[in-house]
Amino acid sequence: VLLGKALSGGMMPVSAVLADDEIMLTIQPGEHGSTYGGNPLACRTAIVALQTIQDENMNENAIAMGAILRKELSRINSPHIREVRGKGLLNAIVIDHVKKDAAWELCLQLKEHGLLAKPTHGDKIRFAPPLIITEQQLGECVRIITNSLSCLD
Numbered sequence: 001v002l003l004g005k006a007l008s009g010g011m012m013p014v015s016a017v018l019a020d021d022e023i024m025l026t027i028q029p030g031e032h033g034s035t036y037g038g039n040p041l042a043c044r045t046a047i048v049a050l051q052t053i054q055d056e057n058m059n060e061n062a063i064a065m066g067a068i069l070r071k072e073l074s075r076i077n078s079p080h081i082r083e084v085r086g087k088g089l090l091n092a093i094v095i096d097h098v099k100k101d102a103a104w105e106l107c108l109q110l111k112e113h114g115l116l117a118k119p120t121h122g123d124k125i126r127f128a129p130p131l132i133i134t135e136q137q138l139g140e141c142v143r144i145i146t147n148s149l150s151c152l153d
Contacts, residue, residue: 001017001018001019002015002016002017002018003015003016003017003018004016006049007046007049007050008042008045008046008049009045009048009049009052011045011049012039012041012042012045012046013042014042014043014045014046016046053131056132058131058132059088059131061131061132061133062088062089062131063088065089065129065133065134065135065138066086066087066088066089066090066091068135068138069086069089069091069127069129069138069141069142070084070085070086070091072138072139072142073091073093073142073145076142076145076146076149078146078149078152079096080095080096080097080102080106080149080152081093081094081095081096081149082094082095082096082123086127089127089128089129089130089131089133090126090127090128091126091127091128092120092124092125092126092127093124093125093127093145094123094124095123095124095125095152096123097123097152099152100122100123102123102152103119103122103123103124103125104119105151105152106119106125106148106149106151106152107119107125109148109151110144110145110148112148113144113147113148114144115141115144115145115148127141129141
């Protein structure tokens with residue numbers, strides 16, 4: 001498994017490779033190296049970021065808030081939402097519309113109302129809120145999505 005991006009809280013370029021002993025122990029000392037690998041400041045930043053994720057129970061919040069988000073998105077009564085899917089706080093809706101750029105148009109409308117989302121693969125819109133999002137904030141997001149869907153009518 002390769003990890004990156006938020007591993008340092010977005011403050012330093014940090015990534016990691018995770019594997020079991022069977023794979024990792026095939027690399028002997030001295031067989032692999034990197035000029036910038038193991039940067040002390042980046043490593044310390046990553047340690048603090050990971051400790052914060054653990055201390056503030058962000059994993060549990062992501063699981064709970066993600067379930068609420070999918071439930072609330074599924075309740076939206078719109079012919080333009082074909083599917084709601086996701087895991088944790090990485091979620092998506094699949095747009096059902098004759099226009100190929102409908103997902104893009106909806107994302108522009110969402111932006112106008114204060115919600116940033118990413119259209120992907122033509123008909124999908126990805127929602128990736130912060131791990132610290134609250135239920136109240138999710139409710140506001142769902143309200144914006146619901147109201148913005150009218151741009152596709």
